[in-house]
Amino acid sequence: MPINELRAIATFAKAVELGSLRQAALAQGVSPQAASQAVAQLEQHLGVRLLHRTTRSLALTEEGQRFLETTQPALAALDRALNMARESREDIAGPLRIVGPRSSFAPVLMPLVDAFCRRHPDIVPDVRLDDGIGDWVQDRVDVGFRIGVSPDESVIARRLFPIQLFICASPQYLERHGAPQCLDDLAAHRCSVFRHGATDNVLPWYLKVDGGIEQRFMPAALSTNDAELELHAVLSGQALGQLANIAAAPHLRAGRLVPLLLQHSSDHIGLHVYYGSRAAVPRRVRAFIDLAVEQMQDGAGHVLSDQELAAAAWRGGS
Numbered sequence: 001m002p003i004n005e006l007r008a009i010a011t012f013a014k015a016v017e018l019g020s021l022r023q024a025a026l027a028q029g030v031s032p033q034a035a036s037q038a039v040a041q042l043e044q045h046l047g048v049r050l051l052h053r054t055t056r057s058l059a060l061t062e063e064g065q066r067f068l069e070t071t072q073p074a075l076a077a078l079d080r081a082l083n084m085a086r087e088s089r090e091d092i093a094g095p096l097r098i099v100g101p102r103s104s105f106a107p108v109l110m111p112l113v114d115a116f117c118r119r120h121p122d123i124v125p126d127v128r129l130d131d132g133i134g135d136w137v138q139d140r141v142d143v144g145f146r147i148g149v150s151p152d153e154s155v156i157a158r159r160l161f162p163i164q165l166f167i168c169a170s171p172q173y174l175e176r177h178g179a180p181q182c183l184d185d186l187a188a189h190r191c192s193v194f195r196h197g198a199t200d201n202v203l204p205w206y207l208k209v210d211g212g213i214e215q216r217f218m219p220a221a222l223s224t225n226d227a228e229l230e231l232h233a234v235l236s237g238q239a240l241g242q243l244a245n246i247a248a249a250p251h252l253r254a255g256r257l258v259p260l261l262l263q264h265s266s267d268h269i270g271l272h273v274y275y276g277s278r279a280a281v282p283r284r285v286r287a288f289i290d291l292a293v294e295q296m297q298d299g300a301g302h303v304l305s306d307q308e309l310a311a312a313a314w315r316g317g318s
Helices: 005-018 021-028 032-046 062-090 106-119 171-177 183-188 227-235 245-254 283-296 306-312
Strands: 051-053 058-060 094-100 123-129 143-147 156-169 191-194 205-209 212-216 220-224 241-244 258-260 266-275
Touching: 005 021, 005 032, 005 051, 005 058, 005 062, 021 032, 058 062, 094 106, 094 283, 106 123, 106 245, 106 283, 143 283, 156 171, 156 205, 156 245, 156 283, 191 227, 191 241, 205 266, 220 227, 227 241, 227 245, 241 245, 245 306, 258 306, 266 283
Parallel strands: 094 123, 094 143, 191 220
Antiparallel strands: 051 058, 143 266, 156 241, 156 258, 156 266, 205 212
16 A cells, blocks of 8 residues: 555654554544554655554654654644645735736726725735636636636636627717618728737627627728727727727717617627635635625626617717
8 A cells, every 4th residue: 555655754743742643643533543554654664663652652763763853844844834824815915816808907907906905905916917818727816807708617707797799989980971870881881890819810790680699790990909999999080899898888978989789789798707716715815706796796887778878879960
C-alpha cells in the first residue's frame, strides 16, 4: 500500500506531542489502528524505528528524536500556512481579480468596484477587460462578467440583466438621411458594424423577426473593433448602428440617440456574473458577488422600459 508521507509524519509528531497513538488518532479523527499503521508504514518507509511503544506508553528512539527535530519546523510552517489560508477565507481584504468584456463595460463595472472598495477599503481590485475568453484557472480569476453564454462549463453563472440591442441614430443623422421604415431600408443607410476584438470577425446585427432572432450582416459604412469609437461615430451622425443598452441607455434617455425599428430590437442575451465554486468561495469574493447582484439584478439603470423607448422614438419626418 502506498504511504501518505505527510499524514504519517503528522501522526508521528502528534503521537509524540500527546504521548499516545490513541490520543493522536482522536486528534486527527482516525481510528487507533489507522494511526498505528501510519507510523509503522513510515518506519518501514524510512528503514528505521522511530518509537519504542507499549500498550501504555511510547518513547522516541535516537533516530526518532533526530527525525522529529528535523521535521518540526516544516510541520509548524505548514500549520501556519493552513491557518493563514483559513483566516484569509474569512477576510474581506486583499487582491480581487475581476475579468469582463472590454467593449463598453467600464462604465458598468466601475461604479460597482467603487462601491465595493468604499465598503471594504482593504480590497485591492485587479481588473482585466478583454473581449476574448481567457483561461479561468490560468488567469487566477475570482469573479468574471460575460455577455452571452458561459465561457466555461466548470464555472457557476448568474444572470444579472438582459442586454437590449437597439438600432440607433443621432437626430443629426436622421435630419440628413431620414429614418428607415423597415429592415430592407437599412441597405440604403450608412451602417456601422463591429469587429470582434479577439477574432477580427465582423459581427452580424441580431434582429427580432417574427418572434425569433435573425442575424443579418449589414453593408458597412464604418467598421471598428472598439465599441466606444462606434458609439461616438453614431452620436456624431457618421452612421447608424446597433448598440447595446449598456452603452446607449444614457444617450437614449437624454435624446442624443433615437431608437429605430423598435419591433426588431432584441434582448436574447444577458449579462452574467461568474465564479468558480459554491463551496470554497472566499468571503471577499462572495461579498463582491452579493453586491453585484444587489446593484445589477434589476438592470442598474441600463435596461430601458417600453415607456422610455416610446418617449425616445423619432418624431421628425422620414
